Amino acid sequence: MEPIIQIDDKLISAxxxxxxxxxxxxxxxxxxxxxxxSGAPLEPAEAEMLEKEYPNFVACMKPEGVRAVEEQxxxxxxxxxxxxxxxxxxxxxxxxxxxKDNVCYCAIERAWSEGKTxxxxxxxxxxxxxxxxxxxxxxxLNYDRQHLCDAARAKxxxxxxxxxxxxxxxxxxxxxxxxxxxxxxxxxxxxxx
Numbered sequence: 001m002e003p004i005i006q007i008d009d010k011l012i013s014a015x016x017x018x019x020x021x022x023x024x025x026x027x028x029x030x031x032x033x034x035x036x037x038s039g040a041p042l043e044p045a046e047a048e049m050l051e052k053e054y055p056n057f058v059a060c061m062k063p064e065g066v067r068a069v070e071e072q073x074x075x076x077x078x079x080x081x082x083x084x085x086x087x088x089x090x091x092x093x094x095x096x097x098x099x100k101d102n103v104c105y106c107a108i109e110r111a112w113s114e115g116k117t118x119x120x121x122x123x124x125x126x127x128x129x130x131x132x133x134x135x136x137x138x139x140x141l142n143y144d145r146q147h148l149c150d151a152a153r154a155k156x157x158x159x160x161x162x163x164x165x166x167x168x169x170x171x172x173x174x175x176x177x178x179x180x181x182x183x184x185x186x187x188x189x190x191x192x193x
Contacts (some may be wrong), residue, residue, distance in 0.1 A: 015143035020156030027151035029103030039085030057111035
């Protein structure tokens with residue numbers, strides 16, 4: 001099998017079908033919102049949405065996150081010249097929040113689940129561990145294999161959950177139902193064990 005599969009103007013790593021994944025936040029404690037060298041990638045429309053919706057989710061943020069946004073803005077440009085979320089002291093995302101057990105969650109998504117904002121969260125967060133890279137006329141989708149998601153891979157393997165199926169909802173949100181159905185078709189006809 002080829003390592004890259006094309007659907008329309010999208011090039012997708014075969015790992016998206018072949019690898020297994022199911023978030024296990026009880027094991028990782030939301031480390032993906034804390035670990036990294038820059039914030040979550042943003043699309044320009046998402047930066048505009050953050051600006052518009054910020055008053056609706058600011059109450060769910062921790063004080064350090066509010067301070068980071070006040071100092072840096074709702075979105076920043078990182079060292080790769082890409083738009084992303086600001087960080088608190090070069091560590092966790094400014095939009096992170098922690099529960100009483102020190103598990104990290106997204107303050108934006110928390111507000112969304114409470115009906116306070118129309119913006120759920122950046123699609124790059126929702127689609128993780130798939131990372132999107134936009135080229136001129138082509139969109140690349142790659143599986144980002146990080147050690148911090150070892151528990152998610154183990155859980156996905158146990159549940160026989162391919163990455164793309166775990167991410168069904170955000171894939172449909174970002175690329176449409178027909179795209180997702182084509183992914184299912186490819187899996188069923190060519191890749192299903």
